[in-house]
Amino acid sequence: MKRRLFSLVMVPLLLFSANAAAAEEKEEDWHDETMYFLMTDRFMNGDRSNDEQTDNNDPSAYQGGDFKGIQDELEYLQELGMTSIVISPVFENEAGAYHGYSITNYSKMNSQFGSGQELAALVASAHEKNIRVIVEFPATRVSTEHVWLDDAQKVDWFTEASIAQEPAWLGEMALLNTANPDVQSALVEAAVKLADETGIDGYFFSGASAAEPRFWTKFNESLPELHLIGEMSGASMQEAAAYEEAGLDAVTSSWLQEPIREQFATVDRSSEEVKELLLEEQNVLSDPLAAVHKADSALADRFTLDMASENMFPGARWRMALTYMYTAPGTPAILYGSEIAQNGESGPDSHGLMNFRTDQELVDYIKQIAVLRQDLPALRRGSYEPLYEEDGMSVFKRQYEDETIVVAINNTGETQNITISAAELDEEKELRGLLNGDMSRAADGSFTIILDREEAEIYALAEKTGVNYAFIAAMLAVWIVFVIFLYLVWKRGKKAAKSS
Template sequence: MKKNLVFLLIPFLLFSSAFSAGADKKEGRTWEDEIIYSLMIDRFNNGDNQNDEGVDLTDPSHAFQGGDFRGIERKLDYLKDMGFTTIMLSPVFQNDEMGYHGERVIDFYQTDPHFGTIEDLQSLVEEAHSKDMKVMFEFVTTHIGPKHPWTSDPSKEHWLKEAEDQEIEWLEGLPLLDLENEEVQDYLIEAALWWMDETNVDGFSLSGIEQAPLEFWEKFSAAVKEKNSSFYLSGTVMDGKNADLSKYQEAGIDGVVDTPLSMEARDAYSNIDVSAGALLDRWEKNVDLYPNPQSLALQFDSKYSVRYTKDMVENNQYPIARWKSALFYLYTQPEVPIVFYGTEIALNGDMPPDNVPLMNFRTDEEFLEFIGKVGTLRQEEKTLRHGSMELLHEKDGMLVFKREYEGDTIVVAINNTTQDQTVSVPVSKLEEGKELRGMFASDLVKSSNGEYNIVVDREMMEVYKLADQTGFNLPFIFSIPLVFVVFGIFMYLAWKRGKKRNPYE
């Protein structure tokens, strides 16, 4: 019987050699390789009812709702299946009774009891690492809670500044840290290094980076990178419309959120038949402005903004269709994608705190599959993470652009219009005698008469890889009759073996 099994394996080996391509060894990941899911701990998932003291589900604007580290750990497979490689948490520090968002810090060396213990956080990080996922959390540097011990300690009076007016409700009136003060700087840096040691976390996100002197960020980033050179630092300028983000990159913050591009992306995909040309114009400016434009991060919304779904609803659009176009652009453009929790259910909401309700996980399976598929595509194609970007066509929402990296060429087509579209791309922009193989919707476009004619249905999209034209697959063709021959031999041997066992038949 073992000899028969050898015969059976032959066609499978032939098929394997005909269709399988050798996978490259996995290289070390950099910030540019990540797909990030940003979440508010308290509003994601409740995994431990023992830490629910003070939870009030009737008051989501001011009270804790029960989310915790264990709840996140239980949803790691859910996040991994959608293609996310990094989880970005809201602040983990101990807060006062109104600090569900993590901004009202009262102790920089303790986790908030509502979120769980430091051992729970360590378990979350360890489990994420076992699934090849990274964990970051927001490290608060600009302010503390009104009940922090420093506010009543005369010796710390020079550590604080007067609060400023804030548009965000939970930041209003919070005491500000004087980040010009070297004692404050040293305290925060020492705390950051302690959390790195204690939790093995992979990075920090930093909000309001414009509120600190540049020298502090140089000092902060140098300290954490000396401890761990691959540690991620992501930063957000609260009002970044005209901010100079390059100086923060030069100071050592890897992933500064590209606020100007985020605003333009919201405008481009919250409605249909809207030009996306501004997105490519902004990218060309970024290439000139920034030392490493691809380490910038792009997001459509965050805990500080109105939900992007609200823009779609106000435009009388179906949110899932709009989100598909938006996410497809997010995952195929050069900057690091950040997705805010609840996007997968098209969560709606106005300004904070209305934008951060408790996650309900009543998901649309087809939409989840879409997110997972485009996420996997970005993970598998290095060109989508590191390649250059060149506009090939844009008109009223029909966008085609090219990404190139290390000899590979990918073409992205997004039809964010109400009509089916055909775009003719001259071979001079690609190569003569090649073909575009669809990797998302399995389309195939061959060059003809000096052009590649790309056809995309309304509100649909495709990612093409430029490749040699397909010829005859000789190993496959020759293997077909062999399969039948082997099958016949197997049936004959099986019949013969049966005859030996029952000679009276």
């Protein structure tokens, strides 16, 4: 809490003194987002009337979460610093499919989560809090009980009527024939209808790379005002660029997920691979700042499980990873429960109920770095330049207009003392820490950064501060008044003693 208060108080002062660009009005585009992926059924139960299939004694059954529950917790998400939420699929599903991927009808809503009107109410409430709502839309595979499979005229709408899926807990599913233009038209129609009726801001197309890039062009043409994100499962960065060109507004950086987890699951791991991938994104992707970076996902083991297997404390590991994701180029995204270090293997075990009453230390830290990300345009839109990389100690520079931010992350097991050439920054300025209040001035042509193990600092390059005489005078005045007050109290007490 002390750190968070320091950031909230000091950031505005430091930015103004550094003539930073934060004073500019935030532009309303998608480069300023921090995303929160949530599984509706596992988040919050706000309406008991739709709990028909709920069984809280069975982790593989519905647990009761719904649209009303999300709506009730919007203030929590706002305070956490989330500007967009991505909610799990909303269409009708086969019995027990709490995750939403086993779609049986694109024309109906999943009654376990609520109605279209309740989703619209959620969207309206979110917009009042400046939170955008994106709906996950599986468009390449559906339930083996999907209504289209019962239509003899739609046989060619599928390439497989039933095939085992990965991860295994998804069971058997049917694969849609995305090369069939009728399939595309039906899916686009469903997407347009839901958007028109609810006012959502975009779609997250899970498994998007399972279809050819051109499959998504019509979605873009029919939904020009919506933000369309494609999940690149196993696709290379070069392949992902083709999906952007075909009409998707952003892609997930699937190539980064495992390297980030590998780097931050423990200490003293090389950070070179992630650095090189981030540099490559700047040259390959059409819009690298919109690329979505995730460490956790609903279809994988929890990142916390990786940390546990390394016998590491999850809180510190998550702080390091999230600091990196919140300050590196791209759009940071976390899966619900990551802020409380939720654990579990892929499937129901990793889809535990959200606990809003757990230890708040990590939650408070996320709030702190979220404030910095929103207050510092360089962290959202700036250029990216690595300054130092060695065995888990990472230092990089983000620059936007007149604002320069330096991020230092010590993901090692011991205190690090490194120097950065003043030629990379400005010898006439100083580095002022916004997380912990650290400060560094150039000496002998270099800045020195000292960081304890498993700690991070975000520095603003600012004009050097001199002696603050006004502040000193104010403090002296306070002490003088306090001393006079004590003297008067003592004198009054002495007088009262004499009179008695």
